[in-house]
Amino acid sequence: xxxxxxxERVSWPVTILLILGLITVVFPLxxxxxxxxxxxxxxxxxxxxxxxLPKAWSFANFxxxxxxxxxxxxxxxxxxxxxxxxxxxxxxxxxxxxxVGRNKMKSKFYNFVYLYIVSGMFVPFAILMxxxxxxxxxxxxxxxxxxxxxxxxxxxxxNMLLYSGYxxxxxxxLEEAARVDxxxxxxxxxxxxxxxxxxxxxTVAVLTALGTWNDVMTPLVIMSGSGMNTxxxxxxxxxxxxxxxxxxxxxxxxxxxxxxxxxxxVCQKQILNGVVNGAVK
Amino acid sequence: MKxxxxxxxxxxxxxxxxxxxxxCFNTLPLIKGVIYSFTNFKGYGSYDWVxxxxxxxxxxxxxxxxxxxxxxxxxxxxxxxVNVLSLLLALGLSSRIKFKSALxxxxxxxxxxxxxxxGYIFNYFFTYILPAMTKTTSMLASTRWAWVAIVxxxxxxxxxxxxxxxxxGIQTVPEDVYEAGSIDGATGWFKFKNLTFPLIMPxxxxxxxxxxxxxxxxxxxxxxxxxxxxAQSTESISYLIYNNGMAGGQFGFQSANAVVFFVLIVMLxxxxxxxxxxxxxxx
Numbered sequence: 001x002x003x004x005x006x007x008e009r010v011s012w013p014v015t016i017l018l019i020l021g022l023i024t025v026v027f028p029l030x031x032x033x034x035x036x037x038x039x040x041x042x043x044x045x046x047x048x049x050x051x052x053l054p055k056a057w058s059f060a061n062f063x064x065x066x067x068x069x070x071x072x073x074x075x076x077x078x079x080x081x082x083x084x085x086x087x088x089x090x091x092x093x094x095x096x097x098x099x100v101g102r103n104k105m106k107s108k109f110y111n112f113v114y115l116y117i118v119s120g121m122f123v124p125f126a127i128l129m130x131x132x133x134x135x136x137x138x139x140x141x142x143x144x145x146x147x148x149x150x151x152x153x154x155x156x157x158x159n160m161l162l163y164s165g166y167x168x169x170x171x172x173x174l175e176e177a178a179r180v181d182x183x184x185x186x187x188x189x190x191x192x193x194x195x196x197x198x199x200x201x202x203t204v205a206v207l208t209a210l211g212t213w214n215d216v217m218t219p220l221v222i223m224s225g226s227g228m229n230t231x232x233x234x235x236x237x238x239x240x241x242x243x244x245x246x247x248x249x250x251x252x253x254x255x256x257x258x259x260x261x262x263x264x265x266v267c268q269k270q271i272l273n274g275v276v277n278g279a280v281k
Numbered sequence: 282m283k284x285x286x287x288x289x290x291x292x293x294x295x296x297x298x299x300x301x302x303x304x305c306f307n308t309l310p311l312i313k314g315v316i317y318s319f320t321n322f323k324g325y326g327s328y329d330w331v332x333x334x335x336x337x338x339x340x341x342x343x344x345x346x347x348x349x350x351x352x353x354x355x356x357x358x359x360x361x362x363v364n365v366l367s368l369l370l371a372l373g374l375s376s377r378i379k380f381k382s383a384l385x386x387x388x389x390x391x392x393x394x395x396x397x398x399x400g401y402i403f404n405y406f407f408t409y410i411l412p413a414m415t416k417t418t419s420m421l422a423s424t425r426w427a428w429v430a431i432v433x434x435x436x437x438x439x440x441x442x443x444x445x446x447x448x449x450g451i452q453t454v455p456e457d458v459y460e461a462g463s464i465d466g467a468t469g470w471f472k473f474k475n476l477t478f479p480l481i482m483p484x485x486x487x488x489x490x491x492x493x494x495x496x497x498x499x500x501x502x503x504x505x506x507x508x509x510x511x512a513q514s515t516e517s518i519s520y521l522i523y524n525n526g527m528a529g530g531q532f533g534f535q536s537a538n539a540v541v542f543f544v545l546i547v548m549l550x551x552x553x554x555x556x557x558x559x560x561x562x563x564x
Contacts, residue, residue, distance in 0.1 A: 015378040021370070022387055024437070029390075031410065032402050047413045092299050099295035113296060120307050122547045124498050126519045127539035130324075130526050131310035131317065153306035156299075185291035214395035216501050217519075221527060232397045236504070239401060246405060253398045264393045268386050271393070275442065276449045279487055 032257075036061055036250040043247070061251035065238075069252050074234040075259065081144055081219070081230065082212045085151045089208045090201050093156055097163025098189055102172075104164070114164070121157040125217060133221050143226040147219050151212055159204050162278065166200040167193075206267075206274030213260055231256045311543075318537035323530040335537035345538060348516040355428060355517070356496035359435045363492055364485070367440045371447030372473070385448065392441035400505025403434045407506070424514040427507050431515060434502050439495065443488045450484030451477065490553050497546060518542050 030051075035043075037054040038061075044050070065071070096117070103110035136146035170193065178188040216232045229237065235256050238249065264271060318335055322328035339345055374385050391399070407430050408419045420426040454477060459467075462476045478485075500519040503509060509516035509524065516524075518538070526535030 009377060010379050011377045012379075014373050014376050015380070015384075018370075018373050018378060018384050018388075019380075022384070025387060025390060028399070028402050028406060028437075031406060035405075047410060050410065050413075092302070095295045096299040099292045103292055110292075110296070113300060117300075117303055120303065122543075122550055123307060123311055124519070124539075124543055124546050126498065126522045127314045127536075127543045128307065128310045129523065130532055130536060130539070131313035132306070133527070135306075135310055135313070149302070149306055153303050156303055156307075185288045189295075210393060214393075214397075216395070216397045216504070217523070221523070232395050235398055235401060239505075249401070250405075253401055256398050257394050260393050260395070261390075264390065272385075272389060272445060275392075276445055279442075279446050279491065280449060280484070 032250050032254055035247055036254050038247050040245065040247055061247050062255060065248050065252035065255060068248070069234040069238050069255075070229065071234070071252075071255055074229040074231045077144060077228055078213060078231040078259075081147055081151075082209055085148050085155075085212050086205055086208055088148065088152045089155055089159055090204060092152060093159035093204065094163050094194060094197055094201070095189070096156070097160045098167060098193055100160065101164030101167035114160075117160055118157050120153075125154070129217070129221050136222050137225075143223050144219075144228060146222050150218055150222065151208075151215075154218075155208050155211065158278070159208065162204060163197065163200055166197060170196055202270055203274040203277040206271050207278040209263075210260075210271070210275075231259070314536050315540055317533050318540045320533045322533040322536075324527070324532035328533065331533070335534050336541075338534065339537050339541060344513060344516070345521065347513065348518050348521045351428065351515060352497055352499065352517045355431060355435070355499060356493055359432050359439070359496045360489060360492040362432060363436050363439045363443055364488055366436065367443035367488070368447055370440065370444045371451060372477075374444065375448055375451045385445075389441045389445060391438045392445075394438070396438060396501035397505050399438060400434060400502045403430070403437075404506050421507055422511055424511050427511060427515045431499075431502055431506055434506060435496060435499065439492060443492065446484055446488055446491075447481065450481035454480045486553075490550065493549065493553065494546065497549070 034051060034054055037057055039054075039058075042049070042055060096113075100110050100114045100117075104114045105111075132150060133142070136142045136149075139146070141149065174192055174196075175188050178192055179185075183191070214232065216236070219230045219233055220236070235252060238252050319330055319332060320328045321331045321334075370388065374381065374388065378384065404421065407421045411417075412419050420430045458476055458480065459472070462472055467476060498519050499517045500523065503515060503517050503520045507515045509520050519542075522535045522539050522542070525531040526539075529535075
């Protein structure tokens with residue numbers, strides 16, 4: 001009896017410390033928020049002047065920032081790159097994960113393919129960057145298509161590892177039963193294995209989407225000549241052109257952070273699960 | 282027998298096209314990068330073979346040496362700071378607290394935000410707010426302190442990720458281990474050192490590797506906070522390769538730099554895994 005009582009006791013000092021610690025998380029976002037709503041005239045040099053609440057909650061900065069950064073266009077581009085990359089990753093990486101995962105134990109070739117692709121994890125983007133810029137330009141895909149091709153390859157080692165690892169839990173008997181019923185290997189894969197791997201699709205989707213959405217370097221070097229922007233790239237051009245109008249800049253930053261924040265609020269549980277699964281596997 | 286061959290062929294068709302794609306965008310540029318590193322290519326026009334010249338120059342180049350020292354210092358300090366703080370935070374978030382899931386959710390927010398935009402927000406904080414609070418000049422303008430600001434921003438984002446991994450590690454420790462420990466009188470620091478920590482060692486390994494690799498490749502934060510300044514004191518390796526290789530006409534030379542960087546990353550990853558896996562405890 002006594003034991004259950006101690007188990008339920010809440011440790012208030014720790015709770016309070018943790019709530020106080022949240023200031024470090026919230027403060028930068030609060031700062032961004034109040035500055036984004038203010039007018040340049042409200043920005044005095046004292047901290048109180050900068051951090052106080054704005055006199056009026058006007059969205060003028062936001063609409064102006066949207067116009068200057070061509071917000072909808074960059075949002076659409078970011079969204080398109082992420083969505084296409086998600087679809088490509090889930091389709092291709094699960095397929096190769098399946099083929100390699102089912103054969104690497106008995107075939108030297110597939111074991112080699114497995115190790116070869118996993119070793120891609122050790123290759124930093126810095127060494128691929130310059131040759132990739134040349135290569136995508138030569139191939140005529142120095143644009144969003146090129147960026148998507150790069151992502152499809154960059155995330156392959158991790159995702160293939162996740163899929164072939166998950167495959168160990170799926171009994172081979174399932175496929176053998178389907179084969180006895182006359183299904184081809186393709187059909188077996190599509191109608192049985194692919195749907196069963198759904199939890200792994202969620203993990204892969206979360207990891208790939210977070211990485212793609214926030215990535216700066218790949219689109220920066222590959223599509224810089226295409227006249228197209230992603231959401232983070234738009235902030236970069238904005239910074240160099242209008243860096244001194246902080247109210248406008250912060251409105252623009254907040255707009256850039258908003259989509260992913262909303263996504264996090266909606267799918268918090270899946271995101272936390274996905275991140276943990278991805279890292280621990 | 283025919284059926285078995287069909288199956289093998291299907292597996293091959295599943296693998297080869299994707300393998301070709303991987304080769305085309307990973308191995309091929311890697312090979313090209315190594316080849317460029319033996320040339321004096323500027324990024325345009327014609328070029329000649331220079332043999333090992335770039336590599337010899339690389340080890341004598343003060344700016345390159347400085348960027349390696351800076352990046353390694355940043356990576357080590359950040360890794361330590363992040364792991365200590367996130368382990369503490371994870372222990373706190375795993376104890377008997379109120380609003381547990383809300384707190385966990387909120388503490389994870391920094392990780393999902395884009396590093397570049399976060400960097401811009403902190404740039405303002407370090408340029409205007411902090412100097413006004415402490416009556417000093419901006420940290421970002423000082424060659425002595427700019428790197429500390431970068432550590433702070435890197436840590437702010439990474440702590441969230443590592444905490445979540447530590448929390449899931451702490452959850453894997455079964456309750457009866459603690460019960461057995463408490464019979465032997467294990468409490469507080471002793472309990473953590475002898476029970477919790479050895480059992481979450483695999484998660485510690487993951488976090489060290491993750492942190493070290495991410496921080497060695499740091500780019501976005503540098504771009505947003507200092508652009509390598511002041512006086513090139515915060516140039517990370519990735520930033521230097523990007524800046525001088527893409528726009529500075531040092532395509533060949535920076536390719537050699539990238540090759541050395543690649544070797545460093547591989548050696549470090551292998552060493553870290555070997556070292557850590559030998560210390561893991563099994564329950």
